[in-house]
Amino acid sequence: MSPSEPDFVQLWASLGVPEPRQARLTAAARTRLAHVVELNDVSSPSDAARWAGQLAREPHILGDLCRVRPWISPVPSGTGREALTAVLTEIMGREWTGFLVLLGEYGPWVYAPSVADLQELSRHYAALVLAASAASEQTVLDAAQRVHHSSAAHVSLLARLEATDYRQPQPRTPDPLPEQLAQLELAFWHAAEIQARRRIQEWERQKR
Numbered sequence: 001m002s003p004s005e006p007d008f009v010q011l012w013a014s015l016g017v018p019e020p021r022q023a024r025l026t027a028a029a030r031t032r033l034a035h036v037v038e039l040n041d042v043s044s045p046s047d048a049a050r051w052a053g054q055l056a057r058e059p060h061i062l063g064d065l066c067r068v069r070p071w072i073s074p075v076p077s078g079t080g081r082e083a084l085t086a087v088l089t090e091i092m093g094r095e096w097t098g099f100l101v102l103l104g105e106y107g108p109w110v111y112a113p114s115v116a117d118l119q120e121l122s123r124h125y126a127a128l129v130l131a132a133s134a135a136s137e138q139t140v141l142d143a144a145q146r147v148h149h150s151s152a153a154h155v156s157l158l159a160r161l162e163a164t165d166y167r168q169p170q171p172r173t174p175d176p177l178p179e180q181l182a183q184l185e186l187a188f189w190h191a192a193e194i195q196a197r198r199r200i201q202e203w204e205r206q207k208r
Contacts, residue, residue: 008020008137008141011141011145012141012159012162015141015144015145015148015155015156015159016155016156016159016160017155017159017160017162017163019163020162020163021162021163021164021165022163022164023106023163023164023165024164024165025164025165025166029105030166032104032105033104033105033106033107033129033133033161033164033166034103034104034107034122034125034126034129034130035103035104035122036101036102036103036118036122037102037103037104037105037107038101038102039099039100039101040055040099040100040101041097041099042088042092042097042098042099042100042111043097044097045089045092047088047092048085048088048089048091048092049085049088049089051088051100052081052084052085052088053081053085055084055100056079056080056081056083056084057080058102058109060108060109060154060155060160061084061109062075062080062083062084062087063153063154063155064108064109064110064154065087065088065091065109065110065111066087067151067154067189068110068189068192068193068196069091069193069196070193072087072090072091075087088100088111091111091196094199094200094203095111095113095196095199095200095203096113096199096203096206097113098111098112098113098114098199099111099112099113099114099115099118101118103121103122103125104125104129106160106161106163106164106166107125107129107157107160107161108125108157108188108192110192111196112195113195113199113202117195120191120195121188121191121192121195124184124187124188124191125157125188127184128157128158128181128184128185128188129161129166131176131180131181131184132158132161132166132167132176132181132184133166133167133168134167134168134169134170134173134175134176135167135169135175135176135181136167136169136175137162137167139175139176139177139178139181140158140161140162140167140178140181141162142178143158143178143179143180143181143182143185144156144158144159144162144182146178146179146182147159147182147185147186150186151189156185157185157188158181158182158185
């Protein structure tokens with residue numbers, strides 16, 4: 001039996017979305033859901049402190065960057081700005097230059113070493129948004145819960161999207177399986193971690 005509307009609200013709140021579907025998307029905003037919204041070039045150590053100062057209030061940036069870099073543990077303490085400065089400084093020290101990017105207005109923050117890597121992550125995220133946008137609330141909720149169980153410390157991308165009215169299920173379009181949606185999100189995070197690990201190895205070789 002499907003949850004009632006109040007149950008849905010409570011379940012989404014447990015996943016970090018206290019008010020689902022409160023953001024009403026315009027047609028233009030809907031097209032930006034999977035596009036690059038913000039791109040910042042990190043080309044020198046001073047950029048780490050500069051971008052940290054400007055982006056410290058972003059709610060998910062610190063968690064997103066650390067989620068795919070489990071070697072940054074524990075997450076530095078201090079103010080949001082101090083913690084983000086420390087994380088970006090460590091990332092740059094290990095991976096060197098890159099792009100600090102927000103994918104979609106409600107999407108993830110990534111640190112990508114090249115345009116090609118950024119395009120790969122963008123494709124992964126766009127596939128998730130496309131599949132989820134045609135799914136029912138029950139299916140997306142089930143998938144978000146699966147992702148949450150794999151990484152309870154972070155708000156899943158599916159849950160973040162649910163803050164908007166992005167979903168537009170079509171009567172004749174088959175509902176994807178929850179495990180398929182969950183795998184699409186996990187594939188995104190996995191690709192981001194693989195990129196970071198590869199870049200660390202490349203930068204170590206270049207320094208020799």
